[in-house]
Amino acid sequence: MTDHRTTDPRPTHPRTTDPRTTDPRVAPKPALRRFHQARWDEKLVFELGTPGERGVLPPLPEPAVTAAVGDPADRLPPALRRAAPPALPELGQQQVLRHYLRLSQENLGADLNVDVGQGTCTMKYSPKVNDTFVRDPRIAALHPDQHASTVQGVLELVHRLEQLLKEISGMDRVSLQPGAGSAAIWTNVSVIRAYHAARGEAGQRDEVVTTAFSHPSNAACAKTAGYRVITLPPDADGYPDIEALRAAVGPRTAALLITNPEDTGIYNPRIAEFVRIVHEAGGLCAYDQANANGILGITRAREAGFDLCHFNLHKTFSTPHACGGPAAGACGVTAELAPHLPGPTVEFDGERYLPDHDRPESIGKIRPYLGVVPNLVRAYAWIMSLGAEGLREVAETAVLNNNYLLDRVRRIPGVSVPYAEGRPRVEQVRYSWQRLNEDTGLHSEDLGRRAADFGTHYWTSHHPYVVPEPMTLEPTESYSRADLDEYAAILAEVAREAYEDPETVRTAPHRSTVHRIRHEPLDDPAVWAVSWRAYRRKVLGERP
Amino acid sequence: MTAPAVGLVVNPVAGLGGRVGLKGSDGAEVQRRARALGARPEAVDRAALTLRHLPGVELLTAAGPMGADAARAAGRAARVVHRPAGPDTTAADTRAAVRALVAAGARLLLFCGGDGTARDLLDALGPEPRLPVLGIPAGVKMHSAVFAVHPRAAAEVAAAWAAGRGCVQLEAAEVVDRDEPALREGRVGARLYGRLTVPVLPERVQQRKTGSSGPDPATPAALAAEVAERVGPDGLLVLGPGSTTHAVATALGAPDASLTGVDLLRLESTGAARLLLRDARADQLRTLPATPWIVLSPIGGQGFLLGRGNQQLTPELLRRAGRERLLVLATEAKLTALAGRPLLLDTGDPALDDALSGYLRVITGRRSAAVHRLSA
Ligand SMILES: Cc1ncc(COP(=O)(O)O)c(C=O)c1O
Numbered sequence: 001m002t003d004h005r006t007t008d009p010r011p012t013h014p015r016t017t018d019p020r021t022t023d024p025r026v027a028p029k030p031a032l033r034r035f036h037q038a039r040w041d042e043k044l045v046f047e048l049g050t051p052g053e054r055g056v057l058p059p060l061p062e063p064a065v066t067a068a069v070g071d072p073a074d075r076l077p078p079a080l081r082r083a084a085p086p087a088l089p090e091l092g093q094q095q096v097l098r099h100y101l102r103l104s105q106e107n108l109g110a111d112l113n114v115d116v117g118q119g120t121c122t123m124k125y126s127p128k129v130n131d132t133f134v135r136d137p138r139i140a141a142l143h144p145d146q147h148a149s150t151v152q153g154v155l156e157l158v159h160r161l162e163q164l165l166k167e168i169s170g171m172d173r174v175s176l177q178p179g180a181g182s183a184a185i186w187t188n189v190s191v192i193r194a195y196h197a198a199r200g201e202a203g204q205r206d207e208v209v210t211t212a213f214s215h216p217s218n219a220a221c222a223k224t225a226g227y228r229v230i231t232l233p234p235d236a237d238g239y240p241d242i243e244a245l246r247a248a249v250g251p252r253t254a255a256l257l258i259t260n261p262e263d264t265g266i267y268n269p270r271i272a273e274f275v276r277i278v279h280e281a282g283g284l285c286a287y288d289q290a291n292a293n294g295i296l297g298i299t300r301a302r303e304a305g306f307d308l309c310h311f312n313l314h315k316t317f318s319t320p321h322a323c324g325g326p327a328a329g330a331c332g333v334t335a336e337l338a339p340h341l342p343g344p345t346v347e348f349d350g351e352r353y354l355p356d357h358d359r360p361e362s363i364g365k366i367r368p369y370l371g372v373v374p375n376l377v378r379a380y381a382w383i384m385s386l387g388a389e390g391l392r393e394v395a396e397t398a399v400l401n402n403n404y405l406l407d408r409v410r411r412i413p414g415v416s417v418p419y420a421e422g423r424p425r426v427e428q429v430r431y432s433w434q435r436l437n438e439d440t441g442l443h444s445e446d447l448g449r450r451a452a453d454f455g456t457h458y459w460t461s462h463h464p465y466v467v468p469e470p471m472t473l474e475p476t477e478s479y480s481r482a483d484l485d486e487y488a489a490i491l492a493e494v495a496r497e498a499y500e501d502p503e504t505v506r507t508a509p510h511r512s513t514v515h516r517i518r519h520e521p522l523d524d525p526a527v528w529a530v531s532w533r534a535y536r537r538k539v540l541g542e543r544p
Numbered sequence: 545m546t547a548p549a550v551g552l553v554v555n556p557v558a559g560l561g562g563r564v565g566l567k568g569s570d571g572a573e574v575q576r577r578a579r580a581l582g583a584r585p586e587a588v589d590r591a592a593l594t595l596r597h598l599p600g601v602e603l604l605t606a607a608g609p610m611g612a613d614a615a616r617a618a619g620r621a622a623r624v625v626h627r628p629a630g631p632d633t634t635a636a637d638t639r640a641a642v643r644a645l646v647a648a649g650a651r652l653l654l655f656c657g658g659d660g661t662a663r664d665l666l667d668a669l670g671p672e673p674r675l676p677v678l679g680i681p682a683g684v685k686m687h688s689a690v691f692a693v694h695p696r697a698a699a700e701v702a703a704a705w706a707a708g709r710g711c712v713q714l715e716a717a718e719v720v721d722r723d724e725p726a727l728r729e730g731r732v733g734a735r736l737y738g739r740l741t742v743p744v745l746p747e748r749v750q751q752r753k754t755g756s757s758g759p760d761p762a763t764p765a766a767l768a769a770e771v772a773e774r775v776g777p778d779g780l781l782v783l784g785p786g787s788t789t790h791a792v793a794t795a796l797g798a799p800d801a802s803l804t805g806v807d808l809l810r811l812e813s814t815g816a817a818r819l820l821l822r823d824a825r826a827d828q829l830r831t832l833p834a835t836p837w838i839v840l841s842p843i844g845g846q847g848f849l850l851g852r853g854n855q856q857l858t859p860e861l862l863r864r865a866g867r868e869r870l871l872v873l874a875t876e877a878k879l880t881a882l883a884g885r886p887l888l889l890d891t892g893d894p895a896l897d898d899a900l901s902g903y904l905r906v907i908t909g910r911r912s913a914a915v916h917r918l919s920a
Binding site for chain 2: 212219230236244466
């Protein structure tokens with residue numbers, strides 16, 4: 001074996017010129033990457049600019065044009081015209097660019113950090129080449145109201161993507177209309193409601209069953225649709241409790257909404273039995289496969305007996321998450337449920353691709369037109385670049401990466417891996433820092449904040465914490481072994497600090513943008529402000 | 545090798561105040577009032593229930609109601625090593641009996657009583673004693689972590705300990721008692737008095753009650769709306785103790801309901817509740833004009849649903865309401881904090897405990913429930 005240090009042909013700097021080794025006032029370079037984030041004292045865009053400032057000055061129409069057509073605004077129906085101009089920020093182009101560049105510097109986006117800490121979110125690389133397809137005028141310049149004969153290409157792409165996802169899920173039809181995973185769950189819940197209504201059982205079937213480790217959007221969508229939600233607890237091994245399921249289902253059961261593997265990364269091998277119990281009670285079963293990254297090409301919703309499933313194209317199929325949207329969800333259903341899917345669907349008559357709007361039993365629209373087409377283009381390109389074997393390799397690599405990271409992380413003092421002890425996990429792991437908490441009094445959130453000082457982060461879990469002091473990691477297939485080693489080393493360093501220098505961790509982050517955020521404004525409808533208008537009213541106390 | 549001797553001491557008046565709504569039994573005055581209200585001592589029966597499930601151990605005990613009566617009722621031989629001074633036993637008798645049992649060679653002490661009795665053991669044995677002790681639950685609220693979850697569970701743990709089974713672990717467990725000043729301020733708190741060494745089998749020995757920071761402010765209204773919808777107008781509600789049920793009563797328009805007692809309310813057609821009886825006794829709940837709904841919230845950390853601090857809910861009343869009219873309220877966070885442990889039943893009637901056991905829907909919010917196991 002050769003030692004690269006002696007064979008590396010690159011010139012090395014003479015050690016004596018390195019101030020870090022000679023100057024006793026300068027700390028030696030640490031083993032871990034150093035990082036310091038920009039911190040701009042940046043106002044909201046609404047607070048910037050001056051009245052009258054403009055980024056673009058469109059020319060006025062030529063006098064002859066005005067003379068011929070009058071004021072073009074007159075052609076708009078009165079109901080579509082504003083009485084007063086909108087209160088938009090008034091800024092020049094450079095000011096806008098600078099503003100958003102600054103904000104981007106205060107971010108730790110998926111392209112910037114080793115983003116394996118966003119467990120359940122399947123942060124994988126979105127190939128940049130796919131963006132060139134999206135920006136191509138043949139996609140970007142299309143208008144959704146164009147006649148079908150002029151947009152055969154994009155219709156064909158949407159149709160083909162449906163065929164691919166049918167094969168991947170085993171379902172009979174797939175709708176690509178939803179703009180995110182939660183929108184896809186909402187679509188499925190709406191289909192479930194329509195199915196029972198069509199059978200005259202809408203009034204009787206008013207309960208939906210889900211599990212403690214399924215994504216909370218399942219419970220939320222069911223409630224929004226008017227259902228009562230019954231949650232099953234995990235059993236001692238972390239599986240949803242099958243006896244509890246038997247006790248929960250009955251003539252009022254509309255559906256089971258369930259994730260598998262759940263957030264723990266444990267695959268429920270009795271899933272087909274769960275489905276059978278619910279079917280016997282007359283309910284439908286919807287499989288939340290938002291994150292199917294560990295099972296692509298390995299198991300399918302159809303074989304487990306499900307009636308509905310959904311994928312997040314912005315997880316498993318590589319499209320960007322787009323900070324909450326618009327992303328893309330895909331809902332797969334059996335032939336029996338297909339009439340209820342949102343429309344239009346894209347049909348192929350052997351010659352032409354046509355949007356089908358004539359769907360009397362449809363639940364209606366989830367988004368306008370065909371859905372978030374740019375993401376459909378990206379997902380299609382991603383699947384085609386991999387092929388069937390490639391998809392399976394994605395899953396295998398993601399599982400391998402996860403179990404490699406599991407092996408690294410479980411050696412860190414203070415970490416434990418609750419449930420199904422010693423068993424491998426699928427694509428993610430919900431860890432617990434409970435032991436470290438008992439030893440040091442520090443919480444998982446403190447450690448996550450300290451991780452930001454090393455240029456990365458992690459997510460704990462949904463609330464309430466079923467696993468105490470949780471941390472959920474999901475290294476997809478995108479990350480190299482070196483990435484995973486670096487991430488594990490950061491966690492090990494943060495844990496070491498927690499034991500040896502807890503104050504540093506407690507007061508973290510020290511080199512990152514945001515120090516601590518209060519949770520109440522996020523949780524309390526009375527104070528949260530999701531728009532500038534709400535901010536003025538609730539925070540600044542202005543009367544509109 | 546013969547199994548080590550087990551000592552038993554019973555506080556005959558433990559739990560006396562429970563069914564009559566006195567929330568405790570400490571002191572001669574409270575005991576006198578309890579008897580005047582018709583209370584009947586049950587501790588001897590509960591100790592006998594344990595002994596019936598605990599054959600084949602060498603038993604040392606105190607005379608009469610302090611242990612020998614329970615042994616006789618269970619058909620168990622016992623060697624009496626101490627006699628109380630008179631018929632009305634006190635904390636001093638408990639302490640003296642404990643010392644006598646230790647002197648006679650008891651290697652495990654079973655005591656039948658409540659938090660006050662546990663404190664008497666601490667007083668007799670000194671701080672942080674090493675001798676294993678286990679409580680047969682017979683008090684009113686029992687916030688300490690030194691009790692078996694049920695008299696039968698006490699037998700299970702004692703038998704496993706006597707057989708030297710490796711699954712029994714000795715743990716230092718906290719003795720806590722109700723924090724009277726906190727209670728007067730309207731908070732349900734507990735004060736730590738010391739630790740006893742307790743043999744523990746998983747799920748057979750209860751956890752201590754955790755102090756509550758009060759329910760999440762968004763939930764009482766949601767829980768109240770659910771309760772109102774289930775019960776319907778003119779329904780009778782028997783509301784158990786605790787800050788969750790109290791907050792629900794307040795949200796239903798009855799803020800003067802008690803924090804630590806059992807209350808009777810009627811839901812008016814307006815949806816608001818009217819308080820009919822505050823701090824009701826068992827006998828007052830015997831002759832209700834209609835079948836009531838029983839509204840309960842488990843004790844945080846411990847998971848007790850029945851038999852801790854709500855003995856006013858007699859087996860008779862609970863049978864009348866049945867499982868269908870049992871409305872259990874808990875936030876998801878409270879259930880989660882039980883870490884998979886069941887909600888516990890110890891009504892004083894083992895057959896009823898068995899009948900109520902199994903999975904039940906716990907109301908966690910508006911249109912939300914979680915399935916949770918109930919168990920004795
Ligand atoms: C399993 C699961 N289901 C549903 C969702 C919701 O997807 P989205 O965030 O796109 O609404 C997520 C995303 O976090 C998820 O992990």
